[in-house]
Amino acid sequence: MAKAIFLDKDGTLIPDIPYNVNPDLITLQADAIQGLQRLKDEGFLFIIISNQAGVARGIFSEDALPAVEQRLSELMSAHGIQLSGFYYCPHYREGSVAAYTQDCDCRKPKPGMILKAAQEHEIDLSQSWMIGDILNDVEAGNRAGCRTVLINNGNETEWVAGPMRSPTYTCSSINQAAKDILNPQMA
Template identity: 55%
Template sequence: MALIRDAAVFLDKDGTLIDDVPYNVDPNRMRLAPGSRSGLRRLHERGFRLVVVSNQSGVARGYFTEDALRDVEERLRDLLRAFGVPLAGFYYCPHDPLGRVKRYATDCTCRKPRPGLLQRAARDGHFDLTHSWCVGDILDDIEAGCAAHCRTVLIDNGNETKWQLSDRRVPDYIARNLDEAADFIIDATGPGRPVRPHSTARP
């Protein structure tokens, strides 16, 4: 089976990759969401690099510091490493225009639904965004993916409650979990092209 060249699957963290525990930075409370293991393993085997892109407004709101996210990243890497899947990148936005911490209370370009996180990850990892995918549990994730020229999958687990649709907020596919999302991504990708060797080291 041919592999995919220079493509990523950008994954929202809370509610997509792991169970949604609001503003949680305790590694002991992090649990992979249903379907994650099988889905991520198959995407990795297909040649996609897996990158987390996450809004973390708890920093701007003063709930926790950026330093706390280092332990979150380490825990994610450990959870995936346990079944042989490397994490190619961990990107987060600490901003919120209404935040209490002045340093982070800004209208940035990295807070989803804007595409800044995906674009930065693509520059760092030399990913082809037009062959990449964005997977998330709310339509802000879908809009960010579309704005970055990725294809998109929505995990419909009840976390999207507003359903404010527009041209950039309609996913290519709606799945129940990451396993089902992987099925669609792999089927939609087709035979692909040979992949050149890539590093799984941190960006």
């Protein structure tokens, strides 16, 4: 079975520009590329796991997301890194677009997107990691059976503690996360 790095998108892999679906404004975090390359060299797949409440809120259409996935794939490919999957949740219970205003199993902190990706890509979750910038990312990864990394970059504002909301590691970037993940003494 494969092992994967599940990546939150906004604020983790790319700078957080709220509700951005303009591919021209999407760039990789500068402190992510070296870490992603190191993780790739160790055989990890890369799969994006992203809440996209902008669809349910009527800010952008779900049709805009394939261009986002394409741009991310291009940016990663330019550094020799393959994006293996792009999973998103368009739902938000308090949204304004009726078709998307539901309580689902995919919206983080629920693990639905990770579990679906693991099944579709034959991933061993116990050998995989979820990296995100808020505790909902951590909780989703923990619920799915992954180890987790919180990128503490100031995006977590709630700090609501709970038994599933403690990360395996906390660090400042994907580059540092890769060092922690690949350090056998830390495992």
